[in-house]
Amino acid sequence: MSASLAIPLEVLSQQKDWALLLDLFIHFAGLSVMSVGGFIAVVPEMQRYLVVEQGLINQSQLAASIAIGQAAPGPNVQLVAVIGWQIAGPFGAAITLLGAVAPSATIALWANRIGMRHAQSPFIDTLRAGLAPLTVGLMGSAAWVVGSAEAKHWPLLLVIPVAFFLSWRKRLSPLMIVLLAGGYGALAGGLGWL
Amino acid sequence: MSKRSDCEGDAPFSALQTKADSRPRSAAHLFWVFSQLALSGFGGVLPIAEDRLVRKEAWISAQDFLETLALAQVLPGPNICNMAIMLGDRFHGTRGALAALAGLLLPPLLPVLFIAYLYSTWADSPMVAGALRAMAMAAAGLILAMTLRLSKALKRPISDGCIAGLMLAALLVLRLPLLYALGLVGALSLWLAWRRQSRQQD
Numbered sequence: 519m520s521a522s523l524a525i526p527l528e529v530l531s532q533q534k535d536w537a538l539l540l541d542l543f544i545h546f547a548g549l550s551v552m553s554v555g556g557f558i559a560v561v562p563e564m565q566r567y568l569v570v571e572q573g574l575i576n577q578s579q580l581a582a583s584i585a586i587g588q589a590a591p592g593p594n595v596q597l598v599a600v601i602g603w604q605i606a607g608p609f610g611a612a613i614t615l616l617g618a619v620a621p622s623a624t625i626a627l628w629a630n631r632i633g634m635r636h637a638q639s640p641f642i643d644t645l646r647a648g649l650a651p652l653t654v655g656l657m658g659s660a661a662w663v664v665g666s667a668e669a670k671h672w673p674l675l676l677v678i679p680v681a682f683f684l685s686w687r688k689r690l691s692p693l694m695i696v697l698l699a700g701g702y703g704a705l706a707g708g709l710g711w712l
Numbered sequence: 713m714s715k716r717s718d719c720e721g722d723a724p725f726s727a728l729q730t731k732a733d734s735r736p737r738s739a740a741h742l743f744w745v746f747s748q749l750a751l752s753g754f755g756g757v758l759p760i761a762e763d764r765l766v767r768k769e770a771w772i773s774a775q776d777f778l779e780t781l782a783l784a785q786v787l788p789g790p791n792i793c794n795m796a797i798m799l800g801d802r803f804h805g806t807r808g809a810l811a812a813l814a815g816l817l818l819p820p821l822l823p824v825l826f827i828a829y830l831y832s833t834w835a836d837s838p839m840v841a842g843a844l845r846a847m848a849m850a851a852a853g854l855i856l857a858m859t860l861r862l863s864k865a866l867k868r869p870i871s872d873g874c875i876a877g878l879m880l881a882a883l884l885v886l887r888l889p890l891l892y893a894l895g896l897v898g899a900l901s902l903w904l905a906w907r908r909q910s911r912q913q914d
């Protein structure tokens with residue numbers, strides 16, 4: 519089976535398709551405004567447009583891009599750069615990332631200014647106090663969703679409590695924990711446990 | 713809020729000094745710290761950000777982290793990007809916001825594309841696949857530990873804990889789409905907070 523993901527180097531020499539780049543920018547800017555809860559929340563809409571409607575990438579390319587966005591260092595939103603590169607090379611990567619980030623960043627800056635200006639107002643105080651517990655619930659569910667992907671593979675599930683313990687009790691740095699897990703996973707995969 | 717106004721009054725000099733020490737010196741400092749966060753954030757930057765910003769750099773308290781994250785989460789866009797913008801703006805204005813965001817996004821691009829390239833050649837290797845899958849599980853454990861650490865910063869453990877539980881149930885048991893869950897549980901939580909607030913003022 520050949521790899522599903524392609525990072526074509528020949529696109530570097532291709533003529534740039536400005537209409538396509540503009541289309542991508544507009545689409546990702548639209549996604550950006552809708553992406554409450556992070557870019558993972560708009561994956562279904564991205565799939566509808568890029569895979570089904572436009573046929574710019576296929577389903578397994580999309581899945582591989584999401585996996586890389588989550589495993590690679592940096593925010594998961596980088597998955598859009600991987601998608602953009604596959605469609606239109608480095609310009610595509612730059613355009614999709616800019617489109618995905620610029621609108622939401624502008625909104626965040628503007629909201630932050632309003633929040634700072636009215637920091638003493640009871641309304642902002644209520645907002646902060648009322649939203650904090652939602653975040654705790656949301657993060658708990660994120661842990662569940664990530665973990666349940668391997669619900670049937672106990673050698674992998676075992677990693678969750680160990681990582682939790684190392685972080686909670688031993689205060690080991692997150693990077694160290696993830697690298698240890700990577701080493702264990704490579705070993706387990708190589709031995710054919712998975 | 714009350715925390716911040718406490719510090720402004722007649723706090724001892726040493727307390728003020730530690731406070732002044734623990735903030736980013738410049739926009740470049742923000743860029744540097746956020747790029748380090750991003751580069752070591754395999755499988756999600758949030759747990760690393762909490763470790764670095766709250767515990768190591770001590771730029772913000774756990775409660776402040778939680779409340780900023782809460783606002784970042786209900787706005788569109790990746791949570792961590794919104795947080796970078798809000799903290800950068802708070803410490804060094806628009807320049808700080810842009811520096812923090814750029815630090816978060818630009819340096820990791822190269823490793824991301826390199827990993828994508830490697831993946832396109834090594835995706836079939838059981839060792840690479842195993843490593844990636846185990847790293848995702850470690851991320852789940854880290855998110856869990858961060859969630860518990862931050863939940864200690866909630867001001868009213870019982871009522872806030874119930875709201876967090878409701879949110880969890882809405883997403884995992886009822887499987888509501890995120891926007892509905894945020895709207896329903898959020899409305900309830902905000903209403904409770906508003907009632908508490910107005911009762912305090914009476």
